[in-house]
Amino acid sequence: MKQAGIFLALVIGALLFVFSCENPFAPGLKHDFEGAALIVTDQKTPEDVLINFKYAYNFKDSLVYADLLDSSFLFISKNFATEPITDLTWGRDVDIKTTVGLFRHFQTLNLTWEGTVYARYLNEERTLKEIKKVFSLVIDGGREIPTIRGEALFVFKKKLFSANDTTGIWRIIRWEDLSSF
Structure with a gap:
């Protein structure tokens, strides 16, 4: 009887230890420690999407990146290699393929x-929001490629699961790179 009690205490202790541990190799969900959001969010706000965007770039995580983009996503930039300068525009599939190539080609990316x-809602329902951000992107520690500094204009759309839903997630429907290299 005494051995069964010791065995039961060991099993309970082991279970408590296992369930109190976190996997250091898995991205965490958003937690708030002294106001700082960590790693992957649930995308309940456009700002959450930007946290995940930064995470995807910095950890070169194409799965997280793909989940940021709405099916109607459009990327717009300028092609400074042409004379005159022309527009570059592509959709979600090309953007994911291009970003995966970027992730594979460089050893490190550091997006800040x-x-x-500014940030503003584009409709009364508050399901479209535009945010203009200033960013810097350091590639491979900045040794061979200078730090890219610029502005990006994002338009986010809240995906509602029903007409009365208030818990939908946000995704990017438009990203305009306003950088001028």
Whole structure:
């Protein structure tokens, strides 16, 4: 009887230990420690999407990145290699393929959001929001490629699961790179 009690105490202790541990190799969900959001969020706000965007770039995580983009996503930039300068525009599939190539080609990426120029809702329902951000992107520690600094204009759309839903997630429907290299 005494051995069964000791065995039961060991099993309970082991279970408590196992369930109190976190996996250091798995991204955490959003937690708030002294106001700082950590790692992967649930995308309940456009700002959460930007946290995940930064995470995807910094950890070169194409799965997290793909989940940021709405099916109607559009990327817009300028092609400074042409004379005259032309527009570059592509959709979600090309953007994911291009970003995966970027993630594979460089050893390190360090994206930093340096500030918000403005943020505003685009409709009364508050399901479309535009945010203009200032950013810097350091590639491979900045040894061979200078730090890219610029502005990006994002439009986010809240995906509602029903007409009365208030818990939908946000995704990017438009990203305009306003950088001028």
